[in-house]
Amino acid sequence: MGCCMLRLENVTVRYGRIAALHEVSLEVREGEMVSLIGANGAGKSTTLKAISGLLAPSAGRITWEGRPIGGLAPRGILKAGIAHCPEGRRVFPHLTVRENLEMGALLRRDRAGIASDLDRMIARFPRLGERLRQAAGTLSGGEQQMLAIARALMSRPRLVMFDEPSLGLAPNLVQQVFAIVREIRQEGLTVLMVEQNALAALTLCDRAYLLETGRVVGTGTGAELLASPHVRAAYLGGHAAAA
Amino acid sequence: MMDQALQHLVNGTVLGGTYALLGIGLTLIFGVMRVVNFTHGELYAFGAYMVYALVSLLGLNFYLSLVLATLLGVALGALVELVLLRPLRHADIDSVMLVMIGAALVLQNTEMWVWGGVAKMVPTPFVGTPLVVGPVSVLPLRLFVFAVAVALLVGFWLLLDRTRIGTAMRATFQDPQTASLMGVRVGLVHTMTFALGSGLAAAAGALLGPVFVVSPTMGDLVGLKAFAIVILGGLGNLPGAAIGGFALGYVEEFGAGYLSTEYRDAFGFLLIILVLAIRPQGLVAARERIG
Ligand SMILES: Nc1ncnc2c1ncn2[C@@H]1O[C@H](COP(=O)(O)OP(=O)(O)OP(=O)(O)O)[C@@H](O)[C@H]1O
Ligand SMILES: [Mg+2]
Numbered sequence: 001m002g003c004c005m006l007r008l009e010n011v012t013v014r015y016g017r018i019a020a021l022h023e024v025s026l027e028v029r030e031g032e033m034v035s036l037i038g039a040n041g042a043g044k045s046t047t048l049k050a051i052s053g054l055l056a057p058s059a060g061r062i063t064w065e066g067r068p069i070g071g072l073a074p075r076g077i078l079k080a081g082i083a084h085c086p087e088g089r090r091v092f093p094h095l096t097v098r099e100n101l102e103m104g105a106l107l108r109r110d111r112a113g114i115a116s117d118l119d120r121m122i123a124r125f126p127r128l129g130e131r132l133r134q135a136a137g138t139l140s141g142g143e144q145q146m147l148a149i150a151r152a153l154m155s156r157p158r159l160v161m162f163d164e165p166s167l168g169l170a171p172n173l174v175q176q177v178f179a180i181v182r183e184i185r186q187e188g189l190t191v192l193m194v195e196q197n198a199l200a201a202l203t204l205c206d207r208a209y210l211l212e213t214g215r216v217v218g219t220g221t222g223a224e225l226l227a228s229p230h231v232r233a234a235y236l237g238g239h240a241a242a243a
Numbered sequence: 244m245m246d247q248a249l250q251h252l253v254n255g256t257v258l259g260g261t262y263a264l265l266g267i268g269l270t271l272i273f274g275v276m277r278v279v280n281f282t283h284g285e286l287y288a289f290g291a292y293m294v295y296a297l298v299s300l301l302g303l304n305f306y307l308s309l310v311l312a313t314l315l316g317v318a319l320g321a322l323v324e325l326v327l328l329r330p331l332r333h334a335d336i337d338s339v340m341l342v343m344i345g346a347a348l349v350l351q352n353t354e355m356w357v358w359g360g361v362a363k364m365v366p367t368p369f370v371g372t373p374l375v376v377g378p379v380s381v382l383p384l385r386l387f388v389f390a391v392a393v394a395l396l397v398g399f400w401l402l403l404d405r406t407r408i409g410t411a412m413r414a415t416f417q418d419p420q421t422a423s424l425m426g427v428r429v430g431l432v433h434t435m436t437f438a439l440g441s442g443l444a445a446a447a448g449a450l451l452g453p454v455f456v457v458s459p460t461m462g463d464l465v466g467l468k469a470f471a472i473v474i475l476g477g478l479g480n481l482p483g484a485a486i487g488g489f490a491l492g493y494v495e496e497f498g499a500g501y502l503s504t505e506y507r508d509a510f511g512f513l514l515i516i517l518v519l520a521i522r523p524q525g526l527v528a529a530r531e532r533i534g
Contacts, residue, residue, distance in 0.1 A: 052424060075426040083424075090421040092414045099410050106411060107426040155426075 005030045005190055006051065006082070006159060011060035011070070013043075013050045020046045022214045023060065028159065033181075033191040035201035035222070037235060038211035044194040045087050047211070048161050051192075052084035053077040079107060083157035087164050087194075089148040093137025097128050100136045100147055104154030114154070121150040124180075142173040149180060159190040166197050178204060198235035202226045210235075246378035251500045252493070257385050259492025260392035261447045265465065266472030266484035267399065268443030274479030275416045275436040277336065281343040282323060283444050284466020285350035290316045290445030291452025291461060292354060295363045305368050309391070309449050316445020317438045324437035329430065347466070355459040365453040388450045395446055396485060399439075403481070412436060416479070444469070464508060471515045477525025486526055490514065 010023040021043045028034045036044050049055040051062060053074040062070035064080050074084075083104075091100050101121060105114045122129035125146045131139065136147055145165060152160055162181060166174040178200050185191045195201035202208055202222040210218035210231065218225065225231045265287065272280045293312035297303045303311070327346055331339050369384040403409040415422040415432045423429050448465075455461075472491050476483025491511045498510030518526065 054420060054424070073428075074423045075428060078424070078426045086421060086424060090418055092417045092421070094417055095410065095414060099414075102407075103410065103414050103422075103425045106407070151425075 004028075005032075005065060006192070007061075007063045008047075008051070009061045009063075011047075011050060011057045011062060013046050013055050014058045019058075020214050021050065021057075024211075024214070024216055025060075026209050026216060026219070028190060028192050030190055031185075031188065032207065033185045033193065033205045035205035035208040036192065036194045036211060037196070037198045037201050037208060037225075039234075040196075041213075042211040043214040044211055045163055046214075048084055048086075048163050048192070048194060051077070051161065052082060054084075075107070078155055078157075081158035083152040083155045083160045085148050085152035085160065085162045085165065087167065089141075089144045091136040091139070091144050091147050091151070094135055096133050097136055097139070097147060098132040100151050101128075101154050104151035105156075107155065113156075117154055117156065121153065125150055142169055142176070145169060145173075145177060146180075149177075149184075153184070157189070159192060160184065162191065162193045164194055164196060166195065166200070174200070198231070199226075202231075247500065250379050251496045253379050253381055254500075255493035255496035256489065257381065257389040257492075258496060259489030260389045260396070261451050261488075262468065262472055262491050263396055263485040263488030264392050264443050264447040264450075265469045266476060266488045267396070267481055268440035268447075269469045270473045270476060270479055270481060270484040271443075272437055272440040273473065274481070275412065276328070276433050278328060278437075279336070279340050279343065280437075280440070281340070281347040281466065282350060283440075283469050284462030284464075285347050285354075286316055286320065286441045286444035286462075287448035287451075287465045287469075288354060288457075288459065288462035289319060289350065290448030290450075291365075291457040292358060292363075292448075293445070294449040294452050295358075295365050295457045298365055299363070305366075305453075309446075312449040313442050313446040316448075317442035319445070320441020321434055321438040323441070324434045328433070328437065332430075332433075347462075351459060351462060358457075358459065360459060362456040362458040364456055367453045384454060388454060391450055392447070395443065399443070408435070468508075468511060471511050474515055475518055475526055477527055480525060480527055483525050483527035490526065 004027045006028040008024055008026050010025055011021055012019055012023055013021040024047060036047060038044050046055065050057050053072050053076065056071045060070070061068060064082065069077060069080060092103065095103065101118055105117065108114055127143055128147055128150060131143070136144065139147060149165065165177045165181065169177065174197070181191060181193060182204060193201060193205070202225050205222045207221050208219065208225050209216050210225065218228065218231065269280055269283045272278055290312045293315050294308050297308035297311055298305055323346060327342055328339070331342060367384055369387065373380040373382050374386065403413060411422065411427045412432055412435070414425065415427055415429055419429050468491065472487040473484055475487030475490055491514065494510045494514045495507055499507040
């Protein structure tokens, strides 16, 4: 494992006067896969939005390779090498599949590199390749999720953040999405993944953080959290032993 | 009878081209920025006055003046966006509407103050005798105006559909937050959108000013018509605005030709009432839009 790549120190984020994150601290090291788990409304998406610059922390520090990045615009964060694959897929429905992928590479200027990455995405997601000229809004939910993942990868990030990539997908597609996430991290990318599917998230990751009502209430390796009685009772419905 | 209908069809098409320009500018601004732009008609008047000033007062070449007037419209639009709209990015729609109504009043009264209330004529290099093709006759100036309007429409479509910045604009139109995650500077897209939309209005004014006369209140009716076109096509719907523009052109021409010239401008509004009653989402369904 490399050194600390991304670090949040006592980060507080507010929506108006209500704090959604209270002094959250976490870190992601180079090459790691880190999961962020928690119930609805725990603040998982808010954490990712604070990192990607969609929200500015009202207190605390966010550093990327030692450099403070809190309060930077999303464009600056993306340039630094962090991509955010948002909750609910959020493909551009009236753009074609190809245009969606090109949007992912908007900040890049290396035409040849973009073209070869596009070919790689098509090789990895053949269903997208067959539908390059189709409007993204006409894709199935699973195809849209693949497109959202591919779009995030088109920026050639060093850290990619997935927000509930398995949300609303049929079980076989959920397995497929997790297989892709595993592949991506085996290729050397650092991954921060938010999931409600705690069993899968904890099985896949190196380390995880447990978020409750905007606070980090637990952290450890995936195996440690899978074994924790609290996690088992609250997030795994008591069936963790089977994993 | 057929000959007369053909003539109305030609007139409607020629008029519809400039209406389409007006409508596309306004619907683009609404679609991307959610701003109900009451200054649109005034930018149309601004374009017309600029052509008048450049041609009649400075003695510049007519064609060059059209280009300059359009560019000045782009610049004025950018200024309005930067000074008035940017600080109101997160304000509610009511405040923005009030500010835009105020801006329209200021623009119109400035025109009145600078140019006076008397209507102006713009000299053109075109002859006043109509071109006659079979049963149809059309003034060369009007033909030129139509050709330029169509060229602008096609150019604008290419910009949106084929360029990087155009794709970024359409992405912002569909999902501003996700567009910003892709590295789009949403603020810059807003400024560009407003500037481009204003430029299209100024171009329409620069083209039609020489066809009719230039007066300080010319923006009022045109502003209303622009809203009519946008509502016809469906709010924020670009192809819809083009279709709405031509629809309004035809309704006005045929209404004036067969029913009453007096009520020419009323036919368009009658059409809106009909469309709103029967098909309130506009003539073109939202999912067919290219934005
Ligand atoms: N735009 C917003 N305005 C006000 N409050 C918000 C906003 N977005 C989120 N919140 C609140 O912040 C808290 C955390 O929300 P967040 O979306 O981060 O939760 P989450 O852990 O991602 O939940 P889920 O699993 O349902 O996606 C919630 O209480 C939510 O109601
Ligand atoms: Mg969430």
